[in-house]
Amino acid sequence: QVTLRESGPALVKPTQTLTLTCTFSGFSLSTSGMCVSWIRQPPGKALEWLALIDWDDDKYYSTSLKTRLTISKDTSKNQVVLTMTNMDPVDTATYYCARIRRYSSGWYPLDYWGQGTLVTVSS
Amino acid sequence: QSALTQPASVSGSPGQSITISCTGTSSDVGGYNYVSWYQQHPGKAPKLMIYDVSNRPSGVSNRFSGSKSGNTASLTISGLQAEDEADYYCSSYTSSSTLPNWVFGGGTKLTVL
Numbered sequence: 250q251v252t253l254r255e256s257g258p259a260l261v262k263p264t265q266t267l268t269l270t271c272t273f274s275g276f277s278l279s280t281s282g283m284c285v286s287w288i289r290q291p292p293g294k295a296l297e298w299l300a301l302i303d304w305d306d307d308k309y310y311s312t313s314l315k316t317r318l319t320i321s322k323d324t325s326k327n328q329v330v331l332t333m334t335n336m337d338p339v340d341t342a343t344y345y346c347a348r349i350r351r352y353s354s355g356w357y358p359l360d361y362w363g364q365g366t367l368v369t370v371s372s
Numbered sequence: 373q374s375a376l377t378q379p380a381s382v383s384g385s386p387g388q389s390i391t392i393s394c395t396g397t398s399s400d401v402g403g404y405n406y407v408s409w410y411q412q413h414p415g416k417a418p419k420l421m422i423y424d425v426s427n428r429p430s431g432v433s434n435r436f437s438g439s440k441s442g443n444t445a446s447l448t449i450s451g452l453q454a455e456d457e458a459d460y461y462c463s464s465y466t467s468s469s470t471l472p473n474w475v476f477g478g479g480t481k482l483t484v485l
Contacts, residue, residue, distance in 0.1 A: 286474070296410075296418065296461050298474040309472045345417060356465055356472070358408040358423035365417055 251275035253285075253346050253363035260369050261336050267368060271329040271346030275361075278304050278324050284349045285329040286359060287320065289342040297342075302329055303351060338370045375475035376401065376462055383483040389450040392480045394462030395443060400475055402443035406465035409438060409447045412479075413458045421460075422447060449482070457484040 257269035269287070276283055284303040290296050300320040301309045310318050319332045329346060344366055347359040377395040384390040394401065394409075401407055407425045410418035420429050422438035425445060435450045445464070449456055462477040 288476075295478045296463070296476040298463075298476065301472070312473060356406055358406070358420055359410075359418075359463070359474075360420050360423075360429065362417040362419075 251348060251361040253348065253361060255344060255346050255363045255366040257344070257366055257368065259367060260371065262372050263337055263370060265336050267331075267333045267336050267340070269331045269333075269344055269346075269366065269368070271331070271363060273327050273329070273346070273348070273363075276348060277327070278302075278322050278329070280304055282350045282352055284351055285322070286347050286349050287329075287331045288345045288347060288359070288362075289340075290345070290365070291339075291342040294342075299333075299344075300331060301349065336370045341368065341370045343367045375466070376464060376477035378460075378462060378477035378480045380478070381481045381483065383485055384449075384452045385485045386452050386454065388452050389448060390452060390482065391449075392447045392460055392462075392482070394445040394447070394464075394477050396445075396464055396466075396475070397443055400464040400466035401440065401445050401462075403467075404465045405440070407438065407440060407445040408463045409436075409445075410461045410463065411456075411458045412461065418461060452484050454484050457482055 253273040286301040287299040302320045317334045322329045347362040350357040409422040411421050412418045425440045426438040437448045460480045
């Protein structure tokens, strides 16, 4: 049974750095093809893909946010960490992590999602 | 502004069919068969309903179907039921920056009348 759970601060101040942790079970990021992605959703707005890390430690970032994002993994703890620098009120959103798998010539979809964690950016 | 364009809202009566469109470009929807659809109820995480344009994950009702023509993908829900009322998002793989990225649509609110 695959589960993911996001954790982190509910409130951050403008200009601060946000650190979120995704703790998962039911799969291992040391298994070929396994990946974890982060997605966010501002209140009442659409989903936005942020970043992905794969079993081989390859990392991919949203073109528009790549200068502010860092994704990393701790395979032994079954955790993926996302940091976002220079937080702004427009970054207020629910942040989700989700599993995604890669195969030889392509990608499976974001199939399992965490319940999300709401992060508010305010002074 | 989202990368993929969806209608803001659609509605239908129980038992009817509805279709939600998702328009992108040749760099995303038109260029790859990695189009997915997600259902999201208020306060809940998105749930995968369709992947690779027209495939249903195990456990998803066969009332949900997907298709694609050119740069536009579509989600059709037949035999509308009250529990189908939710927001629906399309997503596509894109490599417009030469590196893997994913884009979402702006979401469509489905109202079951």
